[in-house]
Amino acid sequence: MPQENNQANNLDRWLDSYADRASTLSVSEVRALFAVVSRPEVVSLAGGMPFVSALPKDLLTKSFNEMMAKRGDLALQYGGGQGDVVLRDQIRDLMALEGISSSVEDLIVTTGSQHGLDLLAGLFLDQGDVVLAEAPSYVGALGIFHHYEAHVEHVFTDDDGISPEALQESIDRLREQKRKIKFLYLVPNFGNPSGVTLSAERRSRVIEICRREHILVIEDNPYGLLYFDQKPPNALRSMDEDGVIYLGSFSKIFAPGFRVGYVLAPPAIRDKMVLANESAILSPSMFSQMLISEYLANCDWEAQIETFRGVYRERRDAALEAMAEYLPNLKTTRPAGGFYLWVTLPEGIDSKAMLPLAVSELVAYTPGTAFFGNGTGQANLRISFSYPTPDNIKLGVRRLANVINRQTELIETFGTKGGNR
């Protein structure tokens, strides 16, 4: 006899078969934007794509040729679930730039740092568990936490990063409610979407609180080396080896097309992560790993990072100048690195409701709502300056100003609900 197929319907014969967690999957706002971004006449300030054209192609060709000559057969083969040991050794040098001392044994290579976070969420999150996060927080992380049926508790964050007082207060309140807090998730340098950096003084206090309260910290740091002036403070991981899991990525300092990231974790967690990685994908791509390894060995990757810094500094400047020129009354963060500005809209304007109007004016951004797990964020939007040229950034901000100013006029004429029409 058929089993429960009364629940199936004409659109989906297998509707009765899904796991509970399948219901957590819905089209994200960021995904819906992909279609918009692809139209050439739209200036997209939405996606967080790195400007890979700044990576000289001959460096790739050189790395490819050397790899094929030296380790071609290995690059084509399956590898171990922890990743190539040569690459892991090189990653240690990269992390040393942020004050982290690490061992090859404690590093795991992952399919982008996104998959590192996915594997960690799978290891730690049962349904109903709580994740503490900045307000706002990275949309891709929120998607993962949601998929594992966890609750995200946003902690007040200002221009110096997450607030230690608010963190302590959240912990106390959640503990009183008998909620299980599994970890604090942070992007401490040039955060996505806020662009803010956690100050050195707050780093110590966050670590102190989390150690005392027995809360694991996940430090996600894809942008840390892309500073425009000063190096940010040392990584949280450098302050507590046993209490911080560090996620790194080659997506922003090399190229995302290879999907190579890495995780530095305490030994017991690392062992479980390697097994979870093997279960999910058998092994990370040896080809991608070895090509990056050759690049690190034979090219001046520090000079290349300096090039990227210059590219993004110029674009950040263009974005801030355009904001000052076209939207002088709007509050925006002033990022000292990374890819993003976080803009606060005039009262009454809803960033999500305004997006279709902006797209009709040929500019796209990411509404603030994407970066909150609790339905808020309407008053903000994220401007990404990493991909468009400085001229296009200015053009985009000018178009955005037109839309915002028209909305403001509407509100002034018809009242505060003008932005939602």
Next chain:
Amino acid sequence: MPQENNQANNLDRWLDSYADRASTLSVSEVRALFAVVSRPEVVSLAGGMPFVSALPKDLLTKSFNEMMAKRGDLALQYGGGQGDVVLRDQIRDLMALEGISSSVEDLIVTTGSQHGLDLLAGLFLDQGDVVLAEAPSYVGALGIFHHYEAHVEHVFTDDDGISPEALQESIDRLREQKRKIKFLYLVPNFGNPSGVTLSAERRSRVIEICRREHILVIEDNPYGLLYFDQKPPNALRSMDEDGVIYLGSFSKIFAPGFRVGYVLAPPAIRDKMVLANESAILSPSMFSQMLISEYLANCDWEAQIETFRGVYRERRDAALEAMAEYLPNLKTTRPAGGFYLWVTLPEGIDSKAMLPLAVSELVAYTPGTAFFGNGTGQANLRISFSYPTPDNIKLGVRRLANVINRQTELIETFGTKGGNR
């Protein structure tokens, strides 16, 4: 106050923090073998590594150069969660060779077919759900099902593949026990580890049963194009578009180092898979996808598959000849394609207990226990003939025969427990 850290210990400060599913992670027998395989003096008949040296390096160089010239910046960038549309269109031609008609819309590119299966398991398996599988079944699939806390029910399988009668009987019994059967997982062509192929007649009957009983079929087919004489019967997917999810891979017909596989699924399932893929890894590697796409567009990939067939046919022959010469009394499957022989040991010998002895004789294999989720399989072992040269296969089987014969003598002298000492 610290939360539940009474459970933490000196070895793992975070022992109290793991999710329930973390307890499913344990070191697999296949993983433990990686260390053994790497010693050059050991003939490994254990790992299922393809012989990538048979792929001419100049084809890769040509594909790399053309890709960088034509789509270099795209290859370095993030892509969509469903995969590159050009590659998906090319995959359609590959699947047409097995009788499958498909659309670009219904295909999803994954990080190897392993990740395709992992995503599907995440979509369908709640704790305690039942997966039907061949006996024996692919170790990597069993690991995934175990990680999602499902129960694997092995169905009797012989030289013509899974038995339709046994399948019906298992379904009836499980339904009577009110168990939730989520899907049937099959490797119908040159199965791993059995080497057997599901006959055309049984394919129809399996599809008929699963359709009537409302059971989804997952058809995992990495070896289908690697036949030695005749093409295997058409894919199950060609017989029921709405009831079969098809998993394919470039790992065996091109190279595993790129980690590119694909899934063809009914539309509602496909939509959910794309979202799950994006959540887990953002997008599959564009670099890997585009390099394979150039290879398919500009190289004679069908001739290359014919080359692989020749390589593996010669190795299969070497393995069967060595079995006939050194272990003439042992039962073995006679695969018509793929990578594996499945050997039945003399009574009283335990393949898992014998492995250390074999390694001390400088030969490795995979114990049958790896391919069962229920603790059985001691009477069998898997020989993989894909990677070692024909001469080394013969040497390996000769060494294996020494070990087995010595075990048999021990049993004859001291009784049936000799193999377990």
